[in-house]
Structure formats: C-alpha cells, structure tokens
Amino acid sequence: MLEIKNLHANINGKEILRGLNLTVRPGEVHAIMGPNGAGKSTLSSVLAGNPVFDVTEGSVNFYGKDLLALSPEDRSREGLFLSFQYPVEIPGVSMVNFMRAAINEHRKYKGLDPISATDFLKLMREKRDVVELDNKLANRSVNEGFSGGEKKRNEIFQMAMLEPRLSILDETDSGLDIDALRIVSNGVNKLKSADNATIVITHYQRLLDYIKPDFVHVLYKGQIVKSAGPELALELEEKGYDWIKKELGE
Amino acid sequence: MTQIEKQYIDLYNAHHGLIEKPCAALLNEARQKAFPLFEALGFPVKSNEDYKYTQVQDYFAPDYGLNLNRLPIPVNPYEVFRCDVPNLSTVLYFMVNDSFYQKESVKPVLPEGVIAGSLNEIAQSHPELISKYYNQIANNEKDGSVAFNTTFVQDGFVLYVPKNVIVERPIQLVNILRGDVDFMVNRRLLIILEDGAQAKLLICDHTMDKVNFLATQVAEIFVGDNAVFDYYELEENSTNTTRVASTYVSQGKNSNTLINGITLHNGKTRNNIHVTLSGEYAEANVIGMAIADQEQHVDNHTYIDHAVPNCHSNELYKYVLNDSATGVFAGRILVRKDAQKTTAFQSNKNICATREAKMYTKPQLEIYADDVKCSHGATVGQLDENALFYLRSRGISAPEARMLLMFAFTHDVIENIRLESLKDRLKHLVEKRFRGELSKCSGCSVCQ
Structure with a gap:
C-alpha cells in the first residue's frame, strides 16, 4: 500500500531525511524508533503533506498513486491519517463542525452525498466510545483546553471517524499516563483490520506492549538503518542506540 | 472651507426654509445653532488625528440628491423587504432613507408608556420630553460631520422607555436606502431609557439600489440609573454606500449597556462611538466586528470616558480583511482623576x-486616577498555518479550512451578543459572508 523510495526532505534548507526506504503492506503494524533528531516526526509530516518541508528527491507510492503530488486534504481523502504529536488547538471551531466538514469532504471525494444529521450524530456517539471520549469534549472547540491525554484520545477519535487505510501515530504515547496509554492503545487496536496498516513512531518500547508491531525500524540520520521483528524494540529499550551507531562504524 | 463644504452651505442658505418647513421647532432650533458650527469646522480631514485614515471630507464631494421636500419614496418595505434577521419576533419599524415609514402593517404592541416612532412627529407631539434630550450629547462643537447632520436632519427614530418599564421583545429598526439617483440621507436616533428601564434595539442597514448612497447618522442614547440597554447595529450596505455615523451614549448609576456594531458588508464606513460613564458602577460593553474585502473600508473610532469611580468597560473589536480592504480601529479610554476603582479592558484583534x-490600530489609554485596572492589546496577523494544516490533514479543503478559521476568529464577538436568536442568525450570516454568498445585500428584492 505504501512504498517509500530514497526519500530526501529539507526544512529551511537543512536536510533531515536522507534517502529513506520503507514498504508497508495491508494488515501490518510498523514501529519506527530512533534517537532525537533522527527525522521521525519529519517523516510523518512529509507523508501528511506539511508544506513546511520540501521533498528534494525520492518517491512515495500510496495505493498506486504518487502521494507527494497530492494536497494534504487529498492524502487524507485517499486514506492517510496522521495522529499529531502536538494536536493544534483551534478555538471557535467546534469538534462537531470540524468532524462534519471532514466526513463530508471524504464522502464528496468518494462521490457520496453529505451525511444526514442523524447518521452523523450516531457515528459520533459510536466512535467516541472507541476512545472513551467524553461527550462534553466532543461539544467543545477543537482541542481547546484539552489535557495532553484528551488531545491524544481526540486524535484517535478522529482516526475512528475517518477510517483511514494507513495511520501514522506520531509519538502518540508522549504525555500519556498509564491509563490514557491503555485507552488510546485499545482504541488503535480496535480499529485494526487486515485491510489497514499502522506506522507507530515512538521513543519508548512501552507503547509497543500495547500496540504489537510486526516490524521495528531504527531511523537514524534520516535513514532507516536497521529493521527487524518486535524483539528489536526490547533490545533498544535495554541497550539504547549506541550499539547501532557502533554497527554503523561511528 | 473648500468647495465641498461650500455646496452644502449654499444649499442651506438657499433652502433652509424648505428644510425647516416640515420639521418640529426643536429640530430647527438645534439646526440653526449647528449650521455656524458646521461652517466653521467643515468636514473632517486626515490632518485631524482622529480621522487620520479616513478622509470624510471626500465622501461629501459628489453631487447627491437630498429629499428636502420630504416627498414620499415609492416603496412598501413590508412587501419588498425580507430581513436577514427574521424570526426574531421583533417589534419592527422601518426608515426609508431618512424618513420614518408610517404605514405600519400591524400595530406593534409595546408596554404602556413606551414611545417609538418618527422623531419629527414625536418632537411635535411631546416637545417637553424630546427637548430635554435632543442634541444634548451629540458633539456638534467638535465634529463637523455631527454638526452637518444636525443642520440637515429632518427625521429619525425615537425610542422612549419610561421609568422601570421593561420591554421584553427586541425592537428592530430597518434602515433602507432607496434611490434612482445618487442620494444622501441624514438620519437621527434618539433613545431614552429612564431609570430602571430595559430594552433591546437592533438596527439593520440595507441598500436597495445600485446608485451611490451617503448616509449620515447621529444617535444619542440616554441610559438612566439601573437601566439595561442592548444596542445592535448590523450593517449590510452595498459597496456603493458610504456611512458616517456617530453614537453618543450617556450612562447613569449602575446602568449596563451592550453597544454592538457589526459591519458585515459595506462600502466605506466610519463609526464614532462615544460612551460616557457618568454614574458609579455603570458598565459598558462595546463590541464590534468587521468583515471586509475588495476595496471596502471600515473605521471604528471608540471613546470611553470613565468620568466617575467604580465603573467597568469592556471593549472587543475584531476585523477580518481580505483583498485590498482597509480596517481602522482607534480605542481611546479616558479614566478621569477621580474615577478610582475603574476597570477597563480593551482588545482589538485582526486578520x-x-x-x-x-x-491600522491604535489603543489609547489616558489614565489620571491611580487605583485602576486597565489593559489593552492589539494584534494584526494571518491565519494560523498550523491550524490550517491540521484541518487540511483531515481532508478539509484549503478554502474550507480558511473559512472555518476565519469563522472561528469571530466566535467571541458573536458570543458577546445577548440576544440568542440574533446570535444564531449572525453565525449563519457570517458564514455566508465568508463563503462569498453575501456579496450583495441579501435582504432586498431588487438583488434577489
């Protein structure tokens, strides 16, 4: 579904991604780990189409389409979802209006009529339960005054609403206490199917106890330098990244 | 004095008999006093600091028709007008140009003692009441555009609410501009709430025709001790319309006002708002918003005078400017020497x-008391790029995302409205405005 080849990306002229390769197939869960500054968040931003980054080389194929040629909104409509590390507060835009607008744009893209008010509210209710999101939060402005944990739950709620084919969770575990981590992870697991895939970007092995990866990759200096099964995460937790740097001859 | 003033001075000298003939004596007395003031002051020009960004004098240069003969304008507003703020179940009145529209379709029911209607008529039927208030706080001595209005005004609207009377239903005045040639109208509003009275007045400005209009308006608002008054002005004029308005508010002890001004669509607009808190524990909420695009120009000039101790003022203005639009906000707050324990907050945010x-934004605090809480803030910025990307990453198109953010920006202005039905209606209108569906006056039959 996703094939990244030799991806290079800059921000303000500084190269962050330096020839990244990654292939993801339906049903798979990939974890991307790596030290600070390796380019983990850049990868998620570039895939989602954040205009702050310039792609200088390489290609990304998503279900046969050139992902990099698509606008951020079309990437979303094609089924890509990014759970933000720092979800943005948008005072004055209600969660309800936000989600209705998003759902209807997705439907329009598929040639469907706008969702009825009744069906929409039913959908909201249903999906709120996935992450135990309080009704009160759903009636507030987008992320405004939400706690760190509530913001992350809200991300997964949006993911549940939009039913993406590929979800990228960018440090979804950061700032979560153990209960929130469990709720968020449960939400992600409930949404998992044989047809969709997940990329989990994290610093810590802890999250991977809840969301079991099929593959673990180490991102370092803008490249994936090591890939293995879930056991790699445990090894990283225990030994840190220095041994990988050594392997690379540094 | 320039040619621009001269054409009006000549007009007055030649035709003041005609202007005065249909009018109440007390309007004419004020007129005679105001004319020499206008002669001396002229129209405001940019060299006047208060008019730095708005050359009002130029607005008066074109040759406009005036209805000095008070000929009836052939229009039935009840038939042609479909208001943008319906279902409010208001007590509805119309002004067609600068004449109060007399033929009410249904006689409005108001509490006993409340007087609402034509200024010129009520000034004749209740001279003792009107003379106490008319032209008492309008500053003819300082502002030539106000003296001009007093000189040429022939009619307007009066609302009088006697002591302790509460008018539950909102009162709505719809100003309609109608003309086959370029036209000038000079309107006057006089609003009197006696001690303990309560009322809500919504004024909607509409343009019916495509010709150029220039509307001047002077409002004098007296809010007695313990009285509560909500004043909403919603402008939806055409791009060919110029509005020069001055609103003077005098508040008594423990009174509470909401002075709300929204420019939803316009050509060129200058609003002066002057609030004097002259009784202790009075509260004024001065809230406004402007949405402007193309070459539109919106200039709001506010002046809040804390004349006595223990008063509170709260000011919030927001502008969303697109294309080549120009916005101006000046917010002067004066806290006089003895006005201790004043709290005054001002915020002006713009996109x-x-x-x-x-x-152009200019907060201006003059504080002569030493035990006060005052704050002000002004920002000019763009839409938040992070928020824009966040919305787009959920599949919302860039134009729709911008629209949502602009709408969100106006949220707190709308939340300050104390009339629920108007609040809902405004959300709808603002959204329509941002979608470009309100590019012409939507309330007029000729535009539909």
Missing part, C-alpha cells in the same frame, strides 16, 4: 488575509 489588506 489580514492578503498582502494588500491593511489594518
């Missing part, structure tokens, strides 16, 4: 959505 849009 310039294009490089060509311009915003």
Whole structure:
C-alpha cells in the first residue's frame, strides 16, 4: 500500500531525511524508533503533506498513486491519517463542525452525498466510545483546553471517524499516563483490520506492549538503518542506540 | 472651507426654509445653532488625528440628491423587504432613507408608556420630553460631520422607555436606502431609557439600489440609573454606500449597556462611538466586528470616558480583511482623576488575509486616577498555518479550512451578543459572508 523510495526532505534548507526506504503492506503494524533528531516526526509530516518541508528527491507510492503530488486534504481523502504529536488547538471551531466538514469532504471525494444529521450524530456517539471520549469534549472547540491525554484520545477519535487505510501515530504515547496509554492503545487496536496498516513512531518500547508491531525500524540520520521483528524494540529499550551507531562504524 | 463644504452651505442658505418647513421647532432650533458650527469646522480631514485614515471630507464631494421636500419614496418595505434577521419576533419599524415609514402593517404592541416612532412627529407631539434630550450629547462643537447632520436632519427614530418599564421583545429598526439617483440621507436616533428601564434595539442597514448612497447618522442614547440597554447595529450596505455615523451614549448609576456594531458588508464606513460613564458602577460593553474585502473600508473610532469611580468597560473589536480592504480601529479610554476603582479592558484583534489588506490600530489609554485596572492589546496577523494544516490533514479543503478559521476568529464577538436568536442568525450570516454568498445585500428584492 505504501512504498517509500530514497526519500530526501529539507526544512529551511537543512536536510533531515536522507534517502529513506520503507514498504508497508495491508494488515501490518510498523514501529519506527530512533534517537532525537533522527527525522521521525519529519517523516510523518512529509507523508501528511506539511508544506513546511520540501521533498528534494525520492518517491512515495500510496495505493498506486504518487502521494507527494497530492494536497494534504487529498492524502487524507485517499486514506492517510496522521495522529499529531502536538494536536493544534483551534478555538471557535467546534469538534462537531470540524468532524462534519471532514466526513463530508471524504464522502464528496468518494462521490457520496453529505451525511444526514442523524447518521452523523450516531457515528459520533459510536466512535467516541472507541476512545472513551467524553461527550462534553466532543461539544467543545477543537482541542481547546484539552489535557495532553484528551488531545491524544481526540486524535484517535478522529482516526475512528475517518477510517483511514494507513495511520501514522506520531509519538502518540508522549504525555500519556498509564491509563490514557491503555485507552488510546485499545482504541488503535480496535480499529485494526487486515485491510489497514499502522506506522507507530515512538521513543519508548512501552507503547509497543500495547500496540504489537510486526516490524521495528531504527531511523537514524534520516535513514532507516536497521529493521527487524518486535524483539528489536526490547533490545533498544535495554541497550539504547549506541550499539547501532557502533554497527554503523561511528 | 473648500468647495465641498461650500455646496452644502449654499444649499442651506438657499433652502433652509424648505428644510425647516416640515420639521418640529426643536429640530430647527438645534439646526440653526449647528449650521455656524458646521461652517466653521467643515468636514473632517486626515490632518485631524482622529480621522487620520479616513478622509470624510471626500465622501461629501459628489453631487447627491437630498429629499428636502420630504416627498414620499415609492416603496412598501413590508412587501419588498425580507430581513436577514427574521424570526426574531421583533417589534419592527422601518426608515426609508431618512424618513420614518408610517404605514405600519400591524400595530406593534409595546408596554404602556413606551414611545417609538418618527422623531419629527414625536418632537411635535411631546416637545417637553424630546427637548430635554435632543442634541444634548451629540458633539456638534467638535465634529463637523455631527454638526452637518444636525443642520440637515429632518427625521429619525425615537425610542422612549419610561421609568422601570421593561420591554421584553427586541425592537428592530430597518434602515433602507432607496434611490434612482445618487442620494444622501441624514438620519437621527434618539433613545431614552429612564431609570430602571430595559430594552433591546437592533438596527439593520440595507441598500436597495445600485446608485451611490451617503448616509449620515447621529444617535444619542440616554441610559438612566439601573437601566439595561442592548444596542445592535448590523450593517449590510452595498459597496456603493458610504456611512458616517456617530453614537453618543450617556450612562447613569449602575446602568449596563451592550453597544454592538457589526459591519458585515459595506462600502466605506466610519463609526464614532462615544460612551460616557457618568454614574458609579455603570458598565459598558462595546463590541464590534468587521468583515471586509475588495476595496471596502471600515473605521471604528471608540471613546470611553470613565468620568466617575467604580465603573467597568469592556471593549472587543475584531476585523477580518481580505483583498485590498482597509480596517481602522482607534480605542481611546479616558479614566478621569477621580474615577478610582475603574476597570477597563480593551482588545482589538485582526486578520489580514492578503498582502494588500491593511489594518491600522491604535489603543489609547489616558489614565489620571491611580487605583485602576486597565489593559489593552492589539494584534494584526494571518491565519494560523498550523491550524490550517491540521484541518487540511483531515481532508478539509484549503478554502474550507480558511473559512472555518476565519469563522472561528469571530466566535467571541458573536458570543458577546445577548440576544440568542440574533446570535444564531449572525453565525449563519457570517458564514455566508465568508463563503462569498453575501456579496450583495441579501435582504432586498431588487438583488434577489
């Protein structure tokens, strides 16, 4: 579904991604780990189409389409979802209006009529339960005054609403206490199917106890330098990244 | 004095008999006093600091028709007008140009003692009441555009609410501009709430025709001790319309006002708002918003005078400017020497959505008391890029995302409205405005 080849990306002229390769197939869960500054968040931003980054080389194929040629909104409509590390507060835009607008744009893209008010509210209710999101939060402005944990739950709620084919969770575990981590992870697991895939970007092995990866990759200096099964995460937790740097001859 | 003033001075000298003939004596007395003031002051020009960004004098240069003969304007507003703020179940009145429209379709029911209607008529039927208030706080001595209005005004609207009377239903006055040639109208509003009275007045400005209009308006608002008054002005004029308005508010002890001004669509607009808190524990909420694009120009000049101790003022203005629109906000707050324990807050936030849009903002606090809480803040910025990307990453198109953010920006202005039905209606209108569906006056039959 996703094939990244030799991806290079800059921000303000500084190269962050330096020839990244990654292939993801339906049903798979990939974890991307790596030290600070390796380019983990850049990868998620570039895939989602954040205009702050310039792609200088390489290609990304998503279900046969050139992902990099698509606008951020079309990437979303094609089924890509990014759970933000720092979800943005948008005072004055209600969660309800936000989600209705998003759902209807997705439907329009598929040639469907706008969702009825009744069906929409039913959908909201249903999906709120996935992450135990309080009704009160759903009636507030987008992320405004939400706690760190509530913001992350809200991300997964949006993911549940939009039913993406590929979800990228960018440090979804950061700032979560153990209960929130469990709720968020449960939400992600409930949404998992044989047809969709997940990329989990994290610093810590802890999250991977809840969301079991099929593959673990180490991102370092803008490249994936090591890939293995879930056991790699445990090894990283225990030994840190220095041994990988050594392997690379540094 | 320039040619621009001269044409009006000549007009007055030649025709003041005609102007005065249909009018109440007390309007004419004020007129005679105001004319020499206008002669001396002329129209405001940019060299006057208060008019730095709005050359009002130029607005009066074109040759406009005036209805000095008070000929009836052939229009039935009840038939042609479909208001943008319906279902409010208001007590509805119309002004067609500068004449109060007399033929009410249904006689409005108001509490006993409340007087609402034509200024010129009520000034004749209740001279003792009107003379106490008319032209008492309008500053003819300082502002030539006010003296001009007093000189040429022939009619307007009066609302009088006697002591302790509460008018539950909102009162709505719809101003309609109608003309076959370029036209000038001079309107006057006089609003009197006696001690303990309560009322809500919504004024909607509409343009019916495509010709150029110039509307001057002077409002004098007296809010007695313990009285509560909500004043909403919603402008939806055409791009060919110029509005020069001055609103003077005098508040008594423990009174509470909401002075709300929204420019939803316009050509060129200058609003002066002057609030004097002259009784202790009075509260004024001065809230406004402007949405402007193309070459539109919106200038709001506010002046809140804390004349006595223990009063509170709260001011919030927001502008969203697109294309080559210009916004101006000046907020002067005066806290006089003895006005201790004053609390005064002011905020002006603006979005310039294009490089060509311009915003000039000037907070101006003059504080002579030493035990006060005052704050002010002004910002001019663009839409938040992070928020824009966040919305787009959920599949919302860039234009729709911008629309949502602009709408969100106006949220707190709308939340300050104390009339629920108007609040809902405004959300709808603002959204329509941002979608470009309100590019012409939507309330008029000729535009539909």
